[in-house]
Amino acid sequence: MRGFGDLEAVVMQRVWDHGGPVTVREIFDELRETRPIAYTTVMSTMDNLHRKGWLARERDGKAYRYTAVASREEYSARLMREALAEAGDTEVVLSHFVAAMDGGQADALRGVLDKLARRRPS
Amino acid sequence: MTAAFALLGYAIAAAWCAPALLAPLTSSDASVRPALAAWLSAMAGVLISVTLGTALIAAAATQDLPSLARVLCRGVAGTACTPQMYRSALYSAGVTILAAGVTVAALAALWRYGRRARRAVTKTRLHAQAALLAGRELAGTGAVVLDDPRPFAYCVAGRPAAIVVTSGALAVLDEPQLAAVLAHERAHLAGHHHLLATVTRGLAAAFPGVPLFIRGRDEAARLSEMAADDTAARSAGRRTLIAALLSIATGAAIPGASVPFAAPVAQGRLAAAGYAVPARVERLLRPPGSGTAAMFGLVLTLVSAVFILLPAVLAATAA
Numbered sequence: 267m268r269g270f271g272d273l274e275a276v277v278m279q280r281v282w283d284h285g286g287p288v289t290v291r292e293i294f295d296e297l298r299e300t301r302p303i304a305y306t307t308v309m310s311t312m313d314n315l316h317r318k319g320w321l322a323r324e325r326d327g328k329a330y331r332y333t334a335v336a337s338r339e340e341y342s343a344r345l346m347r348e349a350l351a352e353a354g355d356t357e358v359v360l361s362h363f364v365a366a367m368d369g370g371q372a373d374a375l376r377g378v379l380d381k382l383a384r385r386r387p388s
Numbered sequence: 389m390t391a392a393f394a395l396l397g398y399a400i401a402a403a404w405c406a407p408a409l410l411a412p413l414t415s416s417d418a419s420v421r422p423a424l425a426a427w428l429s430a431m432a433g434v435l436i437s438v439t440l441g442t443a444l445i446a447a448a449a450t451q452d453l454p455s456l457a458r459v460l461c462r463g464v465a466g467t468a469c470t471p472q473m474y475r476s477a478l479y480s481a482g483v484t485i486l487a488a489g490v491t492v493a494a495l496a497a498l499w500r501y502g503r504r505a506r507r508a509v510t511k512t513r514l515h516a517q518a519a520l521l522a523g524r525e526l527a528g529t530g531a532v533v534l535d536d537p538r539p540f541a542y543c544v545a546g547r548p549a550a551i552v553v554t555s556g557a558l559a560v561l562d563e564p565q566l567a568a569v570l571a572h573e574r575a576h577l578a579g580h581h582h583l584l585a586t587v588t589r590g591l592a593a594a595f596p597g598v599p600l601f602i603r604g605r606d607e608a609a610r611l612s613e614m615a616a617d618d619t620a621a622r623s624a625g626r627r628t629l630i631a632a633l634l635s636i637a638t639g640a641a642i643p644g645a646s647v648p649f650a651a652p653v654a655q656g657r658l659a660a661a662g663y664a665v666p667a668r669v670e671r672l673l674r675p676p677g678s679g680t681a682a683m684f685g686l687v688l689t690l691v692s693a694v695f696i697l698l699p700a701v702l703a704a705t706a707a
Contacts, residue, residue: 278521320521341522342534348515349542349552357508358515359585361576361612363541363557363569364637364665372638375666 273311278320282338287324287331392448393463394702395441396490399434402695403595406430407603413688414607417614418676422688424584424611427604429692431591434600437699442494449487457483501594508586516546523552529570533558539636543573545582560641565632568624575619581612610664617668626672633672637665 280293294308312332315321323330336344348358410430414423448456454475460483461474473479523532531551539557544550551573553566561569576582588605595601621629634642 275521275525279524318517338522339535341518342536345515345519345522345534345552346536346538346540346554349540349544350538357504357511358544359508359512359582359589360515360542360544361573361581361585361616363572364633364668371665375634375669376638 273307274315274320277308277311277315278334278338281321281332281334287326287333289326289329289331291329390459390463391703391705392441392444393459395437395444395699398699398702399437399441402430402434402437403598403600406434406695407599410607410691411603413684413691414611416676416680416684417611417671418681419684419688420611420614420618422685422692424608424615426688426692426695427607427611428584429695430600431588431604433695433699435591436696437702438494438497440699440703442490445487446491449484453480453483456487460486497594501590504593505586505590508589512544512582512586513546516544516548516550519544519550519552520546520548523550526553526558529566531570531573539639541569541573541636543576543582545577549577549582551577556639557636560635560639561632562641562643564624564628565635568620568629568632569636571623572616572620572629575616576612579612579615579619581616584608584612613664613668614671617672621672621675626675630669630672633665633669 276297277293280296281288284292290305290309290312293312294303294305297303297308312321312323312330316323316332320335321332322335323332325331349360349362410423410426414426417423445456457474457480458469461469461479465473519532519534523534526533529551531553534552534554536554537556538554539560540552540554541557542552544552551570553569557569558566585605585608588601588608592601592605617629624632631642
């Protein structure tokens, strides 16, 4: 499963769902309803996310108000750009299940498969 | 001293000629793991030879320059080589520069490899981390979903690794096909294919233009796909895997039942198109017989052993 990045992912989802700036206390109160968790754990997780560049924060009185640096959609788009560019020569090592074929290639392959299907002894 | 030149000579010969020997043996895809082992052994043999040869030359240049000069002079000029020639200051200077050049070239290759591999590992880990944070968990699978209309699935190594499926892929795959895709990606991660890719791409970057490392990188990638296909076909079924391949590659849902199974097809018909996907489909339609696989496996294992042992023999006999 997700392993130890798990809590960071859960916190990021919550921050994105909030839309606006959010405090550790607010996230902690939400998470406490679904699982036993310590306030300090949430605090250090959000601090980590800030350090890794996922969350921006602003001091508001005694607490920080956190906001996501980019939306989930922006991250998704960035990841897809990186993943699709891999066929070229970026340095990210990832294994595509299969590269997309253009229309001509797909039609050619479908044609051969159709022929095979017709020849199949039934 | 002749050992150094024998080793470097072998390295150069193997780096340029091994692809011609290995390509016909491994292109049938009958025996995937021995084929991978053969390419890796060829590359390892060249690396061992280059390292040993360079080390011997560097050592000779610093400790016993006159004898290095003599060996080199006799090797190049034969009987025309006279003591006056190789004992001259000019000649010694030339040999020193040559030895330094070989050493610097080897160190430069090592540096290029390290830089490339380190960057790949860092960027790959960051990508996996970002995918796990930005993706939605696909319940019960350990994979994450990214919202994108293009059908796409991939895995990326990291701590932890991530398997990513786009919403576009989910739209064209039925449940057994999704299981086949995930089995294929898990096979990549379990087989440490990312490590293989990092190393072979690093070597191709370290030795630009050397045929063995360019072809070796491409073959490692191709054979890893075949290995992952084999694993996925075992758990999900060949027909389902083919349907999943076609669905994602064409972006249209293709039911598994419509894929012809064990149909009488002339070998090479799909692969003749020259596309990676048809080649994989053809291989799944007509899996190689176990006899052929065993024969290729045996030959490739022997070839692997020769690639690894030859540098050792050269170093020992010529010493």
